[in-house]
Amino acid sequence: xxxxxxxxxxxxxxxxxxxxxxxxxxxxxxxxxxxxxxxxxxxxxxxxxxxxxxxxxxxxxxxxxxxxxxxxxxxxxxxxxxxxxxxxxxxxxxxxxxxxxxxxxxxxxxxxxxxxxxxxxxxxxxxxxxxxxxxxxxxxxxxxxxxxxxxxxxxxxxxxxxxxxxxxxxxxxxxxxxxxxxxxxxxxxxxxxxxxxxxxxxxxxxxxxxxxxxxxxxxxxxxxxxxxxxxxxxxxxxxxxxxxxxxxxxxxxxxxxxxxxxxxxxxxxxxxxxxxxxxxxxxxxxxxxxxxxxxxxxxxxxxxxxxxxxxxxxxxxxxxxxxxxxxxxxxxxxxxx
Numbered sequence: 001x002x003x004x005x006x007x008x009x010x011x012x013x014x015x016x017x018x019x020x021x022x023x024x025x026x027x028x029x030x031x032x033x034x035x036x037x038x039x040x041x042x043x044x045x046x047x048x049x050x051x052x053x054x055x056x057x058x059x060x061x062x063x064x065x066x067x068x069x070x071x072x073x074x075x076x077x078x079x080x081x082x083x084x085x086x087x088x089x090x091x092x093x094x095x096x097x098x099x100x101x102x103x104x105x106x107x108x109x110x111x112x113x114x115x116x117x118x119x120x121x122x123x124x125x126x127x128x129x130x131x132x133x134x135x136x137x138x139x140x141x142x143x144x145x146x147x148x149x150x151x152x153x154x155x156x157x158x159x160x161x162x163x164x165x166x167x168x169x170x171x172x173x174x175x176x177x178x179x180x181x182x183x184x185x186x187x188x189x190x191x192x193x194x195x196x197x198x199x200x201x202x203x204x205x206x207x208x209x210x211x212x213x214x215x216x217x218x219x220x221x222x223x224x225x226x227x228x229x230x231x232x233x234x235x236x237x238x239x240x241x242x243x244x245x246x247x248x249x250x251x252x253x254x255x256x257x258x259x260x261x262x263x264x265x266x267x268x269x270x271x272x273x274x275x276x277x278x279x280x281x282x283x284x285x286x287x288x289x290x291x292x293x294x295x296x297x298x299x300x301x302x303x304x305x306x307x308x309x310x311x312x313x314x315x316x317x318x319x320x321x322x323x324x325x326x327x328x329x330x331x332x333x334x335x336x337x
Contacts, residue, residue: 001025003077005064005108006084007057010187011123011179013039014220015081017046020053022224029062029073029084042186045330046217064104070111079119079227082108087153087191089293094152101156102163109167109174120174121227122164123219126212126237126304127154128178139305140178140235151293161235168233175226176235177219180304181248183323184216185330196331199252206246206261207298212239213248215318225313234308240317242303251320255328265298 002019006012007028016026016039030036036059043050062069064084074080086093086100105122112118129138131145144158161176168174187193222238250260309315 001027001077002079002081003027003029003073004081004083005029006082006123008034008036008039009083009085010042010182010184010191010193010216011219011223012081012083013042013186014184014216015083015223016057017043017053018217018220018224020056021047025058026056027058027060027073027077029064029070030059031063032061038186042184045185045326064107065099067107067111070107071114074111074115074118077115077118080108080112080121081223081227082120082122085123085157089151089153089297090287091152091293097152097156098159101153102159105160106163109163109172112174113167113170113172118172119227119230119232120164120167120172121223122160122174122176123223124161124164124176124178124235125154125157126178126180126239126302127151128158128161129237129304130154130158135300135302137303137305138237140237140308149293149296151296153293173230173232175231175233177223177226178235178237179219180212180214180237180239182216182219183213183320183327185327188331188334195248195252196256196327199249199258200256200331200335202258203249203253204259204261204263205265206249206263207265208244208246208301209298210242210244210301210303211248211297212242212302212304213320213323214238214240215323218315218317222309222313222315225315229313231312236309236312237304237306238309239304239306240320240323243320245298248320251324252328255324256332 004012004016007016008030019026040054043054060073062073086097088097112120129142131142132147134142164174164176181192183192188197219238253260
């Protein structure tokens, strides 16, 4: 039996769907009162029998802050896909970021060790490969080097990874995946899902930074294969390819039928936008959209290597254009409803 944390999120929902389509049993941890509709909706983008598959999930009320609740949920489980995480670049949410991404991961690791004979696949991030001295062809051999520009999110995911490595030292069979920017349907107002909505509303700006992307369904497929084929004791960078942010934004705009961005937002303009956003937050009480961390990320020019995962699984990743075609179709169809 397979247990998934974060099944109400983009990656976890994809893992649940693919396991169920393979005829496997799924237990999913959720917080009491969680909205499950987005998970069901995501299933509907891929298959007509989404209701039947969704109803096969055994939902368990548990919080990853509670190790005893995790232990109870692990009854009869032999594989855990730890997808739960909190993505935020708001420094004011530092405690929550740490509690979920680091402490929560430590609890999952300890519960797996306590239970015994449980395999773990942990969703980390390419953010943990941060090293100011290495910006090109970054792979799994690159280790964290702290810098003033490191976000609370990156630090929390790095520390989460350390907990998993510690678990491996104590005998846990585990594998770590480090996805790039994850793109997928649904969750339009969360994390990377905001990208589609922002571009649909029209955005003339781009930045000179670069990063790497991957389709959410590819992340899930790699996670399942790596776990079932026992690629333990390693981490794997999961990306389809590297792109400039101008390329990513251009493809997104084209996919939703909008004009491509044409104005370069340099650091000065971004800092002005940050000041204006801070004023908006002060007046409205809403969370900031532009922070020091998001500005840093928007200007960084990093490239990553997916050689290891291709060698391990001979995996064919979904091209960016194909991903955006599928995601934009789902978005535009949802707008009509």
